[in-house]
Amino acid sequence: MSNAPLRILGIETSCDETSAAIVEGGRTILSNAIASQIDLHAKYGGVFPEMASRMHVEAIYPIVTAAMSEAHVGWGDIDAIAVTRGPGLVGSLLVGLNAAKGIAIGRGLPLVGVNHLEGHVYSLWLVEDAPEVAFPVIVLIVSGGHTELLLMTGHGQYQSLGRTLDDAAGEAFDKVGRLLGLPFPGGPSIEKAAQDGDPTAYAFPRAWLDQTWDFSFSGVKTAVLKEVKKQWPGMKAGVDAVPPGLPVPNLAASFQAAVIDVLAEKTAQAAAQLNATEVFIAGGVSANIPLRTELARRAKVPVRYPPLVLCTDNAAMIATAGHYRYLAGQRDGLEIDVKPNWKLT
Numbered sequence: 001m002s003n004a005p006l007r008i009l010g011i012e013t014s015c016d017e018t019s020a021a022i023v024e025g026g027r028t029i030l031s032n033a034i035a036s037q038i039d040l041h042a043k044y045g046g047v048f049p050e051m052a053s054r055m056h057v058e059a060i061y062p063i064v065t066a067a068m069s070e071a072h073v074g075w076g077d078i079d080a081i082a083v084t085r086g087p088g089l090v091g092s093l094l095v096g097l098n099a100a101k102g103i104a105i106g107r108g109l110p111l112v113g114v115n116h117l118e119g120h121v122y123s124l125w126l127v128e129d130a131p132e133v134a135f136p137v138i139v140l141i142v143s144g145g146h147t148e149l150l151l152m153t154g155h156g157q158y159q160s161l162g163r164t165l166d167d168a169a170g171e172a173f174d175k176v177g178r179l180l181g182l183p184f185p186g187g188p189s190i191e192k193a194a195q196d197g198d199p200t201a202y203a204f205p206r207a208w209l210d211q212t213w214d215f216s217f218s219g220v221k222t223a224v225l226k227e228v229k230k231q232w233p234g235m236k237a238g239v240d241a242v243p244p245g246l247p248v249p250n251l252a253a254s255f256q257a258a259v260i261d262v263l264a265e266k267t268a269q270a271a272a273q274l275n276a277t278e279v280f281i282a283g284g285v286s287a288n289i290p291l292r293t294e295l296a297r298r299a300k301v302p303v304r305y306p307p308l309v310l311c312t313d314n315a316a317m318i319a320t321a322g323h324y325r326y327l328a329g330q331r332d333g334l335e336i337d338v339k340p341n342w343k344l345t
């Protein structure tokens, strides 16, 4: 057996990004090709599942080929294929998993199925020049479909502390963005609009859910809706154009402040109580700069977050999670199926 670092081909198609990546040694990205469908879905204000799987079918082989050529590797240089099995959209997941199985048979390579949320966690291993991870760490996953607070005690070992009881943080950003007539996805649009707003303009509610590490974002979302209706009595559901004069920056900034307050405070408290060495944040919402700043201000331990391109869905994080699963001996057979509702814990 050679001592060359492992090279893993990662494949990710759980939602609306078709991505393939080659990661070496679990840390070095040789390539990370991503075909995003965001412009297509923006027209509908959300991801259209049937269209997403059709686009994955068209994109998957060009993207795998692009990842291989950008990394300047041939099939003989690849040690295993890591692929997202779930959670995600069933039709989208099927495209990636079947492509991975086809390559595994054709090239005689081992197959490793990966949980998409574990992929988000392992985006933190791709932070350049970061120190080795000393467990336990607190992990906050904040994405379009999930908000989970975890204690990670070793590779692949998680204790669930809490999760959202209703909307995911990213989902709340997307819904409020739509309500305020901002472009999809709402997260980055709200962050941008909030730069010109006053975060104290409206005292939107914070759901502390004391004595638990759980979250809830439906109350703050409804409070924004009520405020918009109050200021805009003629508002009709599903109409995206907001009237001139509606204080969108103040509404955006006050909403964002309410969400960040709860996320940052509970995560910082969990880190202190459970003696974590570091706080990790991952998932699309971890791209939010005010969230990063607030978490760093409140936590008593260092906060690690992914580079911006690795916050949202990508295959490099799947390859890295697969690297550690492969080292732990995981090898999957061709009978594995997608798991659209797969929980991490």
Ligand SMILES: Nc1ncnc2c1ncn2[C@@H]1O[C@H](COP(=O)(O)OP(=O)(O)OP(=O)(O)O)[C@@H](O)[C@H]1O
Binding pocket: 014, 015, 087, 088, 116, 120, 142, 143, 144, 145, 146, 169, 170, 171, 173, 174, 185, 186, 187, 188, 191, 283, 284, 285, 286, 287, 288, 289, 311, 312, 313
């Ligand atoms: N700067 C930002 N501020 C707040 N939210 C953001 C920002 N950038 C992206 N988001 C949000 O991140 C979400 C997308 O993240 P991601 O791609 O990780 O989610 P997903 O893959 O759809 O969901 P999951 O990972 O739970 O399956 C969207 O809800 C988007 O609004």
Ligand SMILES: [Mg+2]
Binding pocket: 116, 120, 143, 144, 283, 284, 312, 313
């Ligand atoms: Mg995701």
